[in-house]
Amino acid sequence: MSTSTDMKGQPVDKAMLDSMLRHRLFYTPSFEIYGGVSGLYDYGPPGCALQANIIDLWRKHFILEEDMLEVDCTVLTPHDVLKTSGHVDKFADWMCKDPKNGDILRADHFVEDVLETRLRGDKEARGLAIEEKEETDAKKKKKKTKGQQAVKLDDDVVKEYESILAQIDNYNGEQLGELIKKYDLRNPATNLQPTPPVAFNLMFQTSIGPSSNLPGYMRPETAQGQFLNFHKLLESNYGRMPFASASIGKSYRNEISPRAGLLRVREFLMAEIEHFVDPEGHKKHHRFNEVADIELTLLDRETQLSGQTTVRKVPIGKAVQDGLVDNETLGYFLARIHLFLKKLGIDQSKLRFRQHMANEMAHYATDCWDAELLTSAGWVECVGCADRSAYDLSVHAKKTGASLVVKERLEEPKVIEEWVVDTDKKVLGLTFKKDAKAVESALAASTQEQREKLAKELEESGKAVLEVAGVADGKVEFGKDLAKIEIRKRTVHHREYTPNVIEPSFGIGRILYSLIEHVYWTRGSDGGDEARNVLSFPPAVAPTKVLVVPISAKDVFKPFLQQLLQKLRAAGIPSRVDHSNTSIGKRYARNDELGTPFGITVDFQTVKDGSITLRERDSTRQVRADTDKIVATIQSLINDSKTWQDVEAELPKFEGQEL
Ligand SMILES: Nc1ncnc2c1ncn2[C@@H]1O[C@H](COP(=O)(O)OP(=O)(O)OP(=O)(O)O)[C@@H](O)[C@H]1O
Numbered sequence: 001m002s003t004s005t006d007m008k009g010q011p012v013d014k015a016m017l018d019s020m021l022r023h024r025l026f027y028t029p030s031f032e033i034y035g036g037v038s039g040l041y042d043y044g045p046p047g048c049a050l051q052a053n054i055i056d057l058w059r060k061h062f063i064l065e066e067d068m069l070e071v072d073c074t075v076l077t078p079h080d081v082l083k084t085s086g087h088v089d090k091f092a093d094w095m096c097k098d099p100k101n102g103d104i105l106r107a108d109h110f111v112e113d114v115l116e117t118r119l120r121g122d123k124e125a126r127g128l129a130i131e132e133k134e135e136t137d138a139k140k141k142k143k144k145t146k147g148q149q150a151v152k153l154d155d156d157v158v159k160e161y162e163s164i165l166a167q168i169d170n171y172n173g174e175q176l177g178e179l180i181k182k183y184d185l186r187n188p189a190t191n192l193q194p195t196p197p198v199a200f201n202l203m204f205q206t207s208i209g210p211s212s213n214l215p216g217y218m219r220p221e222t223a224q225g226q227f228l229n230f231h232k233l234l235e236s237n238y239g240r241m242p243f244a245s246a247s248i249g250k251s252y253r254n255e256i257s258p259r260a261g262l263l264r265v266r267e268f269l270m271a272e273i274e275h276f277v278d279p280e281g282h283k284k285h286h287r288f289n290e291v292a293d294i295e296l297t298l299l300d301r302e303t304q305l306s307g308q309t310t311v312r313k314v315p316i317g318k319a320v321q322d323g324l325v326d327n328e329t330l331g332y333f334l335a336r337i338h339l340f341l342k343k344l345g346i347d348q349s350k351l352r353f354r355q356h357m358a359n360e361m362a363h364y365a366t367d368c369w370d371a372e373l374l375t376s377a378g379w380v381e382c383v384g385c386a387d388r389s390a391y392d393l394s395v396h397a398k399k400t401g402a403s404l405v406v407k408e409r410l411e412e413p414k415v416i417e418e419w420v421v422d423t424d425k426k427v428l429g430l431t432f433k434k435d436a437k438a439v440e441s442a443l444a445a446s447t448q449e450q451r452e453k454l455a456k457e458l459e460e461s462g463k464a465v466l467e468v469a470g471v472a473d474g475k476v477e478f479g480k481d482l483a484k485i486e487i488r489k490r491t492v493h494h495r496e497y498t499p500n501v502i503e504p505s506f507g508i509g510r511i512l513y514s515l516i517e518h519v520y521w522t523r524g525s526d527g528g529d530e531a532r533n534v535l536s537f538p539p540a541v542a543p544t545k546v547l548v549v550p551i552s553a554k555d556v557f558k559p560f561l562q563q564l565l566q567k568l569r570a571a572g573i574p575s576r577v578d579h580s581n582t583s584i585g586k587r588y589a590r591n592d593e594l595g596t597p598f599g600i601t602v603d604f605q606t607v608k609d610g611s612i613t614l615r616e617r618d619s620t621r622q623v624r625a626d627t628d629k630i631v632a633t634i635q636s637l638i639n640d641s642k643t644w645q646d647v648e649a650e651l652p653k654f655e656g657q658e659l
Pocket residue numbers: 253255262263264265266268270381382383384505506507508509510511
């Protein structure tokens with residue numbers, strides 16, 4: 001199992017980090033004074049500011065950079081939409097139940113947990129080193145663990161367990177049930193095997209309007225709203241393809257057992273892109289050459305199926321050329337996701353792109369890669385990037401009759417051959433009476449392949465069978481008197497096609513939490529002074545950019561403070577003043593926990609010559625200059641046009657105590 005370390009390579013003390021984040025109000029359990037509800041969290045001021053900055057960067061990196069069309073669609077979604085998209089029938093996880101205490105368990109997580117516990121026990125029995133996270137997990141589980149000790153396993157069994165874990169996302173409910181039986185997996189709380197897994201739909205159901213006759217759901221993703229507006233978006237893009245829409249908004253999933261803090265919640269912010277592309281020409285991307293040399297860390301399907309988790313670094317250009325990543329557009333977005341996460345401050349050594357296995361892929365996807373980040377909870381999917389093919393637009397068009405296609409004028413008219421159906425309305429009415437309309441619609445909506453098949457049946461036996469929704473048996477039989485189906489030539493001036501969709505889908509909360517772990521470290525943990533927590537966010541992402549610290553609350557400082565704050569505001573730099581009368585060192589330490597990258601001290605020298613000190617969070621080094629110079633310097637540091645090294649080379653070093 002992989003475990004994560006903090007920014008300085010030390011094991012993440014998750015309990016300490018969580019308590020700091022709650023204490024500083026990055027986030028807090030919702031409804032806590034009522035006992036809380038698992039999977040629901042509120043963000044406090046630094047959490048909100050951090051989230052807003054991540055979103056701001058996301059907008060600039062994707063929407064502005066690529067001229068995407070942003071939409072904001074409703075959360076409440078009618079049943080019919082999600083029935084058509086397949087979510088009502090298939091958007092489910094596998095759930096099992098403990099027969100004695102009623103514990104509800106997510107089947108894949110249960111299998112994973114028990115096998116990992118056994119592998120840990122095996123390591124212990126063999127006297128092998130146990131990684132920090134494994135130790136913490138084991139301690140946590142000890143209280144409720146019955147009859148689980150360090151037991152040495154056969155080498156073959158270890159291999160089998162490792163292989164199962166490498167492809168845990170590939171099992172369906174039945175297979176998970178077989179694993180539970182085969183390896184006698186028991187719930188540690190009762191030492192009993194849970195019941196066989198059943199599908200549990202993750203959508204929150206509701207009804208829209210007072211009469212309760214319009215059933216609906218809270219959307220589980222923002223995508224459907226974007227698909228339903230496709231035609232209007234295409235028009236507003238002057239009919240030009242390819243183009244992308246984007247949406248940032250809340251989604252809702254009734255997770256079976258959300259126990260991983262911000263990583264698995266029931267209400268979360270998503271940022272999703274739907275890039276519509278012509279399927280002809282193998283989904284090329286006109287800007288692919290800009291990213292082709294970017295090296296990504298890939299864990300492909302075959303490697304996982306062979307029971308391994310070995311990654312390889314491959315330039316995305318080569319990965320697409322070799323067919324490892326299906327097409328340029330998908331590859332382009334994988335590289336853009338990589339660049340975005342890098343910009344945020346994500347540790348590149350803790351980022352990998354994992355390809356989905358066949359069973360794992362959502363019902364609509366043809367190829368899918370997840371950007372996974374290594375955290376104290378292991379590798380966590382933070383961005384999914386799927387090729388949804390033409391699935392969504394096709395099913396919604398079929399269901400509603402709306403035209404969700406692109407019509408392109410051909411430079412030269414073309415003669416095509418196609419199967420055409422001529423229906424005799426009189427025979428139709430007489431034969432099928434009340435079902436006549438449904439039969440007529442089914443014939444009209446039949447595909448070229450279906451028509452060819454029907455024509456062949458009519459030719460061979462004089463009869464054909466057609467599937468018709470809403471009639472008894474779901475199908476009808478008809479003869480040549482009802483419909484003539486033949487191939488005819490036609491001159492066309494337009495080409496019509498349903499676009500394919502490449503969808504990068506970001507869970508902002510997961511990214512936010514993983515980023516916090518990646519930039520977290522403890523100053524003085526190497527045995528020096530008292531240990532102090534630091535969050536080294538890049539300046540552009542940090543919740544607050546500057547902490548202003550007056551050396552005392554005396555009136556003499558007030559005009560300088562006011563002038564400084566006014567200049568910071570005018571420059572658009574978010575700042576906070578710490579008026580408390582604790583030592584400056586303590587005030588800075590508090591802000592290191594909030595990840596504030598810069599500190600300004602207003603002191604007695606300021607009163608004499610107007611100069612102020614600027615402190616950099618990570619090095620704690622300081623420079624000194626006049627207010628205008630310092631404000632301009634902070635601006636350059638935030639917009640990345642200068643590094644702290646540049647600043648130290650330019651401005652006089654302040655030789656005071658490092659705080
Ligand atoms: N319960 C959740 N809490 C927080 N973020 C989530 C949750 N479910 C999904 N996400 C985020 O939304 C993104 C896209 O959703 P997607 O449907 O691909 O996730 P998923 O495959 O269902 O995730 P998982 O397998 O972890 O449940 C994910 O990459 C993740 O960042």
